[in-house]
Amino acid sequence: MAYSKYLEDRISQFFNEKSVPFEARKMFGGMCFLIDGKMCVGVVRDEVMARIDPNIYQESLAKKGCKEMDFTGRPMKGFIFLTEEAIDLDVDLNYWLQLALAFNPKAKASVKKKKKH
DSSP states (O other): OOOOHHHHHHHHHHHHHTTOOOEEEEETTEEEEEETTEEEEEEETTEEEEEOOGGGHHHHHTSTTEEEOOTTSSOOTTEEEEOHHHHSSHHHHHHHHHHHHHHGGGSOOOOOOOOOO
16 A cells, blocks of 8 residues: 655654654554654555554544544544545644653553564
8 A cells, every 4th residue: 555755755854853762663554653652643545544642532633634533433532533634734744743752751652562482
């Protein structure tokens, strides 16, 4: 599945300008940006996925271009998709990236699966 390299570049530029160390990893058919080993934001097709504070999740969904992330058919609280309408301007994209970055220290890391020998 193809994803927007343009969005990938915009997100990389944001983290580089903020001097935030990140790891970019291909996941979910797109590109995921990990901060401190935790999923922060990603690019899926032509949308940005962001992990934000669940306490502001409902109010964020009311903003233009913000919708629930529902990979599995069931929304994941705190994870959102942002359409072009929400991230067209750099100032708008930066707003959402800053929210995801602010929540990252509070986010739980995913549980690593043990490899079977």
